[in-house]
Structures are given as structure tokens and as C-alpha cells.
Amino acid sequence: MPRMRLRVEKPATIIDINRVVGLDGISVDAGAVTVGALVRQQTLVTHDGVAAVHPLLREAGSYAGFHTTRHRGTVGGSIAFAAPWAELAATTTLLGATITVRSTKAQRTLAASDFFLGPNQTALAADELVTEVQFPPAPAGTGFGFHEASPRYRDYATAAAAASITIADGVCSSAAWVLLRAAPAPLSIDVASTLVGRVVDDAAIENVVQSLAGLDPPTDIEASGAHRRRLAVTLTRRALADAWANAQEAVA
């Protein structure tokens, strides 16, 4: 809608999927969360069952616009639109979600990490519809961190970092890390190889952020690539520290 409003897009055909039955369910089953494409972003953010499993969806989701836009904006729309600042693109990638899409002929399921290809670019074919997103259960002892920088309160993200850490036996047993606006699509960087088996203290985090020296984020009128690289460093530090602290609480 905003792009049509700004006369950037003039599609020949518009299909209103709001009344398609069966696309607006949320289910939480044995820790697995399934969200229909038509679920409003505000419904997702305020859903206590979802937040109990994946608090990150509430935390990061509440950065997506304002409640006035989230009341109408859908989870499927955000994912299909794949805006470079889309918090839901970052969180689906971080949480290892899968996205189910279908056309009149077939249905397929894609990993979020394969779905987002660039700004407003996805693996969706022209005749495919996103129908639902599945988030796998979070392992016990998992904590999340999400930090975002924007020019004004709840403005589009200049940059954001999301992280999750799972603790077993007092050390990191698995970890994931995604940066938003550091690359054309949500950037998932291997962090497990650095952190697994370790206590995630300041030194470990510094080790991780050192890998960002060669990062080359996009420059646009909102920010330079150099600024986004600095933000990536700061936000990653904070996201990892939060994830570790939250994981420690989860195992306590």
C-alpha cells in the first residue's frame, strides 16, 4: 500500500487476500509456533503464548512500525514484502523459521535463510502466496537479544542486531546471530563456531565483533555504510550480552 500511495508501484492486478479463510491462525504446539500469513503483526506481538516460547517475536516485532500500522500489516505481508528494515525478516532468519508458500499448482516450504534475497526480493515466484510461517521450538536454556538503532522513536531501522544463545552445562551450546541492514538481505553470520563451549563474556563478544571489520553495509540517504558498520558492532555487543544474560536466567 505505501508504495502504491507513493506512486512507486502501479500493479495491473490487485488481489485482496483479507477474506481468504484459514490464513489467520496462530497455534503453539509443543513449543512450535505456527503463524498464518494473514495474522496481523499486532496480534503476533501481543500473543502471550507466542511470547512464552519466542519472546524475541514480541520484542523485535514491537519495533515494526506503530500499533496503527501493525493492526493492519500482516506477518505474511511483511515477509513477502521483505523490506530491508523488516524486523520479521531478521527474526524468522534468526529463529530458523520455515516459510510455506503455495501456488495453484504446488506447495513448498523454504527456510527463512533461503527466502530473503535482497531488499524487497525473495524466493517467491510470481504466482506464489505465503501461507504460513513455522517457528521451531526454542531449546531449553535459550536467551534472546535484540537491539535496533533508528533516527527517531520507532522509525525504520538504520541497523539492528538479533542474537540467540543456548546454555548447557554453564557454557554456550548453540548460538545464532543476524544483522539487519548490514547487507542487502538479513545477514546470518556463523557465531556458533566462535562461542560454543565458551562462557560468553566481554572477551568472547569482542572476538565475535572483530569479524565485522570487513563488513560493507549499504549506503543510502539515511546512513553511510561506515555508520551502519559501527552500529552493527555496538548492537551486536548488546544483543549478545542480552542473549547471554537471558539464557542464564532461563537456566537458573
Added chain:
Amino acid sequence: MSTIEHQIVTVTVNGRTYERAVEPRKVLSDFLREDLELTGTHVACEHGFCGVCNILLDGQTVRSCLLFAVQVDGASIETVESLAAVLTNKNQQGAYRGFGAEVSNWILERLVDHAAHDLGMDRVEIRRKNLIQADAFSYRTPTGNIYDSGNYPGVLDKILADFDYDYWVKYGDDARKEGRHVGIGVVASQERSVFSSTEFWLWFDEPAFSPTSSPESASIQIEPTGQIVVTLHSHAMRGNSPETVVSQVIAEEFDVDPTSVVITYADSQHALPGTGPGGSRYTVMVSGAVAGAASQMKDKIKRIAANKLEAAEGDLEFRDGGVGVKGAPDKQLSLSDIAMMAYMFKLDLPPDMESGLATQWTYDHPLTTLPNADRSDLGMFYPFVGHAWHMAVVEVDPGTGGVEFLRYSAVHDVETVVNPKTLNGQIIGGTVQGLGTAMLEEYIYDDQGRVLNENFKHYHLPSSMDVPTMTIGHQETPSPYTAYGIKGAGEGGRMLTPAIMSAAVEDALSPYGVRITSLPISAEQIVAWAAGD
């Protein structure tokens, strides 16, 4: 182009049901405005950011610019028309709010801060030392204008007490030891008000036209029912609140309920001389005009009442919506008793008096003089000068460039406070606009000179979530020259915030040796400074 078939849409808006044939691509905001003629729902950014198109759709707040009308078939909508408020975004374009003064004050205050730094003086003390003292008024500036009155040390003492300067200095020092970046900004500003038209010919070496008048007018009529109707001759247009101010002045003069006063505007055929809002002049000037018309009106009312009540005019007072004899509660006439006589009973009036109850007054600028020929003396052209201090504490996040307010305090001396709410509204609004100037607002051009951020998605104005909660104090030093001692107060906030933000952020970033020499102070710039660039 193919024609698209219209669809029938039935919606209930503010309790009323409408059925319209509508083109399927028509956006709901346009449908509301054009098809239903409900123009209270506005559009500005047209892509879901600004919120001026917000409506309630089946009880939920949504952006009407992001929905098609056909999507809401059968829905129930509430628009802003369902509220008892009126909103417009039809602003005029032009130089605004203290233009010129916000820049010069920024430079002046930056110089003072740097001088304090170089002299090893406290930022408050250097300013206190240089304040014009209360016995120096009216104070003539080297270029000929005057500052009519003031008590600047009084304003400073008031803000120091309200803000608790010593507490925050210690707080900032302690925070710094913990590695936090807390900074204090202190600024003082003159708030000149009520230009005379000589200001405009001073802009040119050889003005083509050199007027010296800048009056304001008001007419008062009291109808046979006793209803007071005031007609103003310049239109309110810049967010000032003449209806409120004028109702209050009338209420004071006639001892009536301010909400009972009717205010109307003359059209261009019937208007008396007026200059209009601008340069913080309208409240001062319109109050003077109303005071003049009210004084004539009161004289006539007193003569009628004195004649009828067989009392001396000097023994009469305006009380309880009428006029009565001092010390004699039963000797009282209402305004409608008087007005009925004035309109209907000529033979009850004093013999030399004409019928009717209408007066008008044109109030000229009360204190203006000519410049001299070589302009070494500019004359008095902006003489009613208020005084303000703001103090702010911010905490800067050097990792993201975020700036958070810990405290914001303002004390203004604009002399007689006519209405504390409208005055505070002016101060807050000015402060927020200044905050935009200081931190966000900027045109970005490409190398061809094209503006890249010509919409509100990229031209950033502060939102309500980005502005500080501020405490506002007032000191009142009435002007000896204006009606009721009022001075103008429309622009002060904006003259102070750019300087205060520069000072506070600079102080917070003092570990990095930062000196702020341009605006806006972007988050990107802050992060770069902290990174040593």
C-alpha cells in the same frame, strides 16, 4: 486505459451509513475526503508514517491512507469528526518562528560556551556576569533598539532553583566516572516581540516603500440580549490563540464569563487596519486594540447606567455580567438591560447619546521611532523584549548516537501571563521545533542539486516520542508600554533549543574533545565522533 468497474461500498462513518459506488483503487482516505466529504481525515505522507489519516476501523486504530475503500465494505468507522476537536494541516509556507534570531542566538551562545571553557568559568557564572541588571531598563542597544523592561537575574535565579543546577552538575560528574555520557546545556535568550513596520525597510539599503504603521484593530458590539461580540480584523493563522486571549481580556474588563464571548472576523471588505500575527506581536497588539474598544464601550455603558440608576459614573463598577453601584448590591443593571435601552429605548438614554452599543479601536504600535539616515541608529523597531533561560541534561549513547533527555527546564519572562496554557503551548511548540532544527531537520541534495528527502519519510521531524517532558516556569515583569504590560511569547522556544542541544551534546561528548559547529547533530555524526573521526 481500461475503465475499471465501480463497486458499491456501504460503510457506517461516525454512526451514519453511506452507500457509494467507488472505483476499486480508491484509497479509503481519499474516499472519506472526496466521496463522503469528511475532510477531517487528512493526508500528508500518504504512506503510513505521519498518522494524520488515522481512523478507528471497527474499533481499531489504522491508517486510512493504506486501505482501499472497497476493503471496508460493511465496516464501521470513526473519523476525527466524531471528536470534539478540529485539526488542520493547511499551513502557510514562509519564514517561521524567530527566523534569524534562532541562528544568531545559536552563534552567540556557542561563543559564550567556548569563552567559558577557555576562561575556565562556569557556564552559568559567565552568563550571570554579563546580564543586564534590573535597574538598567529601558536599555538602549548600540544600534538603537531598546529592551523595554526586565529582571534577567530574577529569571536565572528562578530556573536555578527549579532545575537544581548543582545537583545535575554533580550527577554529570558522577555519571562520567562510570563511563556514561551525560551533558548539561544552559542557554539564555532575548525574546524580542512586536515588530514595527520599520523592521522591514531596514532589510533593504534603499527600500522601495517605507511604511511606519503596524496597527491592530478590534470592534466590540453588545447585542440587545447582552451578548458581547468582538470582531477581529486580522486572521489567526499561526497557531496563536486570539479567541482565547480576547475572551479573557473581555472577561476581565466586563466581569463576564470568558466562554460567553463571541469572536468573529471581519472580511476583507469590512476590515479595519491590521498587521496580523507574526513577530510575536498579535497577543500584545490585539489586547491593546480590545482594551481601547472596551474602554469606549465601558464609558458609554457607565453613562447609560449612571443616568438610569441616578448614580455618579465614578461610583459604578462592572460586576457579575453587568454594572452596579459600588457597595450597593441591589443597584445593578445587566448588560442586556443596558443594551435593550441602547437599542430600543432612546428616551431612557442621556439626551446627547446616540442609539446602539458598538465601538471600535485601532491600536498603533506603542513604541517605535524612525531610523536615522545613515542607519547608524535603527530606531526602536522591536522594543518589547522578554527573557528566557533553558537548562537541559541529556545522556548520549555514543554507540548509536541516541540522545535521551534526563531533565529539561525552561523559565520565561514574557511579562503579564494572559493565559498559562496558551503560553506554555507556545513555549513547548517552539522548543520542539528548535529540537528538530538541532537534531533532525535537514535537506539532503544529490550532486545535481536535487532534494533527495522531499517527503516526511526522510525529512525527519521530531515525533511526540522524541521530545522531552519539560517543566516551565514564569516570571512576570510587566512592560511599562503595552496594554496590561503584555509582551509577545511566540518564538522563544525555537531560539533556545538549537544552542542548548549543541551545548549539552558537546558536554556529554567532552571526553572526545568534540566541538559542535554545525547543525543538525546527526546520530551518525555522534557515533563518528565517539569513534575518533
